Amino acid sequence: MSIGDFPVVVVGSGFFGSTIAHLLARDHGVNVLVLEKRDHIGGNSHSRVDPETGIEVHTYGSHIFHTANKSVWDFVNRFSAFNNYRHRVFSRHGARTFTMPINLMTINSFYGRDFTPEEAETFIHAEIARDRVANVENLEDKAISLIGRPLFEAFIAGYTQKQWETELRTLPPDIITRLPVRFSYNDFYFSDPYEGIPVDGYTTIFERMLALPNIEVRTGCGYFDVRDQIAPTALCIYTGAVDEFYGYRFGALGWRTLDLKFECLPTGDYQGTSVMNHPDLEVPYTRVHEFRHFHPERRYPQDRTIIARE
Numbered sequence: 001m002s003i004g005d006f007p008v009v010v011v012g013s014g015f016f017g018s019t020i021a022h023l024l025a026r027d028h029g030v031n032v033l034v035l036e037k038r039d040h041i042g043g044n045s046h047s048r049v050d051p052e053t054g055i056e057v058h059t060y061g062s063h064i065f066h067t068a069n070k071s072v073w074d075f076v077n078r079f080s081a082f083n084n085y086r087h088r089v090f091s092r093h094g095a096r097t098f099t100m101p102i103n104l105m106t107i108n109s110f111y112g113r114d115f116t117p118e119e120a121e122t123f124i125h126a127e128i129a130r131d132r133v134a135n136v137e138n139l140e141d142k143a144i145s146l147i148g149r150p151l152f153e154a155f156i157a158g159y160t161q162k163q164w165e166t167e168l169r170t171l172p173p174d175i176i177t178r179l180p181v182r183f184s185y186n187d188f189y190f191s192d193p194y195e196g197i198p199v200d201g202y203t204t205i206f207e208r209m210l211a212l213p214n215i216e217v218r219t220g221c222g223y224f225d226v227r228d229q230i231a232p233t234a235l236c237i238y239t240g241a242v243d244e245f246y247g248y249r250f251g252a253l254g255w256r257t258l259d260l261k262f263e264c265l266p267t268g269d270y271q272g273t274s275v276m277n278h279p280d281l282e283v284p285y286t287r288v289h290e291f292r293h294f295h296p297e298r299r300y301p302q303d304r305t306i307i308a309r310e
Contacts, residue, residue, distance in 0.1 A: 001031065001033075001216065002229070003033060003226055003229040003230055004229055004230065004231045005031075005231070006031055006032065006033040006216075006230075006231070006234060007030050007031060007231070007233070007234055007235065008021075008024055008030050008031070008032045008033070008234060008235045008236075008237070009032075009033045009034075009035060009230050009234050009235070009236045009237070010024075010032060010033070010034045010035070010236075010237045010239070011035050011223040011236065011237065011238045011239055011240055012034075012035075012036065012043060012238070012239030012240055013034050013036040013041040013042060013043060013206060013210065013217065013219075014042060014043020014044060014045060014239060015043065015045060016239050017034060017043070017237070017239045018034070018041070018042075018205075018206045018209040018210055019075075019209065020237055021034050021209070021210060021215055022209040022210065022212065022215070025212045025214045025215045026212060029214065030214065031214045031215075031216070032214065032215045032216070033215075033216050033218065034210060034215060034216070034217045034218070035218055035221050035222070035223050035226065036217065036218065036219045036220075036221065037220070037221065037222035037223070037240075038219065038220070039219050039220050040059075040203070040219060041203065041206045041207065041210060041217060041219065042202055042203050042205075042206040043239075044060040044061075044063070045058075045060075045063045045202045045206075046058075046059045046060065046202060046203055046206075047059060047063075047201045047202040047203050048203065049201070050264070050306050052264065052304070053264065053300065053301055053304045053305070053306060054300060054301070055291055055292050055300050055301075055304075055305070055306045056201050056291060056294070056295060056298075057262070057291050057306055057308075058202070058289070058291060058294075060258070060260070061258055061260060061289060061308070061310060062274060062275055062289045062291075062294070063202065064085070064087045064189075064190070064195065064196075064197065064294075065082065065195065065196060065197065065198065066087070066190045066192040066194065066195040066196075067192055067194050067195075068192045068193060068194070069194075070194065072194075073194040076198075076205065079198075079204070079205040079208040079209055080198035080199060080200040080201075080204055080205050080208070081198070081199045081200070082196030082197060082198055082199065083196050083197050083198075083199050083295065083296070083297050084196060085195070085196050085197045085294055085295075085296070086188055086190075086195055087188065087189040087190055087195065087274070087275075088187055088188065088189060088273065088274075089101070089189050089273075089275050089276075089277060090273055090275075090276050090277065091155055091159075091276070091277040091278075091279055092276055092277065092278050092279075092280075092283075093154050093155060093279055093280060094280070096109070097276075098110060098155070099187040100155070100187075100189070100277060101179075101180040101181070101182065101187075101189065102147060102151060102155065102179075102180070102181045102182070103181075103182040103183075103184060103185060103186060103187050104117060104120055104182065104183055104184050104185050105185050105187060106151075106155075107120050107123070107124065107151075107183075108120070110150070110151065110154065111123075117183040117184055118183075120183045121183045124147065124148055124151075124181070124183075127147075127148030127149070127150065127151070128144070128145060128146070128147070128148045130148070130149075131144055131148065131149045132145070133145050136173050137169075137173065138168065138169045138170065138171055138172065138173055139160065139168045139169070139171040139172065139173055139175050139176050140152070140157070140168040140169050140171075141169075141173060142173035142174075142176050142177065143156050143157075143168075143176050143179060146176070146179050146181060147179065147181055154279065155277075155279050156176070156179070156279070157279070158279045158280050158281040159277060159278075159279035159286055160175075160176070161281065162279075162281065162285075162286050163256070163286055164256065197294045197295060199295070199297065223238065223240060224244070241253075241255070258310055259310070260289075260308040260309070260310055261285075261308060261309045262306065262307070262308045263306070263307050263308070263309070264304055264305070264306055265304065265305050265306075265307060266303060266304060267303070267304070267305055268301070268302035268303055268304070268305060269290075269292070269305060270288075270290050270305050270307050271288060271290050271307075272293075273290065273293055274289065274290055274291070274293035274294055275287055275288070275289055275290075276288045276290075285309040285310055286310050287309075287310050288307055288308070288309050288310070289307060289308045289310065290305060290306070290307050291306050291307075291308075292305050292306070
């Protein structure tokens with residue numbers, strides 16, 4: 001079929017595009033064309049198996065599937081079972097490692113104390129009051145009003161400045177409004193009841209979603225290259241950059257992206273966890289991913305590992 005023959009065109013093959021293409025094809029029996037400008041399906045959740053080590057790598061950085069919606073969880077489990085991975089993040093500040101998000105263990109380790117939850121909450125409120133910001137106008141003000149200056153400078157300031165590559169006092173406060181602070185030893189990064197990594201890998205999910213006979217996928221095919229060929233009556237579902245879709249009529253949005261440097265190291269375990277934050281400004285990356293830790297159920301080599309510095 002030519003592009004103009006399809007009644008439905010889905011632009012992008014990530015989770016949303018693949019799901020909507022699958023449901024329209026399966027439940028409504030229509031022919032669906034999926035356009036993907038990259039040379040692979042899966043969008044930013046694409047994964048690949050490193051040919052030398054057999055380790056499954058998340059091409060665009062760590063992706064952990066989590067949801068509070070049971071119907072979403074049941075749906076995605078049709079395409080792959082999920083392991084019992086629960087995401088924990090650690091942060092390397094100075095010469096020490098701390099648990100994240102900020103919790104009772106982080107607070108006790110950082111201040112060299114052994115607070116109870118109530119004592120820790122009282123202490124942090126005093127830290128906040130000491131540097132209280134009367135009028136919260138930017139990200140720095142907001143963060144200090146949530147956790148106090150010492151924790152902000154240790155774990156948030158450098159990390160965020162490296163992420164945004166700009167001065168924190170020029171960033172809006174809502175960026176960090178949901179900064180989690182826990183006065184318990186709960187160090188799970190997410191609080192959703194359903195969480196895990198697909199045992200068959202992310203790319204397999206998309207392959208199975210898009211395997212219906214009335215779905216055609218064209219990779220290496222950008223929407224703007226073939227837009228004029230799409231039938232005027234076709235339902236077109238677009239999941240790409242919104243500013244590009246509107247021809248940048250209001251200018252380009254300030255999208256942030258990630259640069260990842262992958263490396264194979266001659267050790268069975270480089271850092272002991274899947275994600276390690278590096279908030280200190282003198283470290284030239286924000287975090288390090290080690291992908292072997294996403295699949296404890298797999299037998300990976302004990303003399304090599306794959307990391308990505310972000």
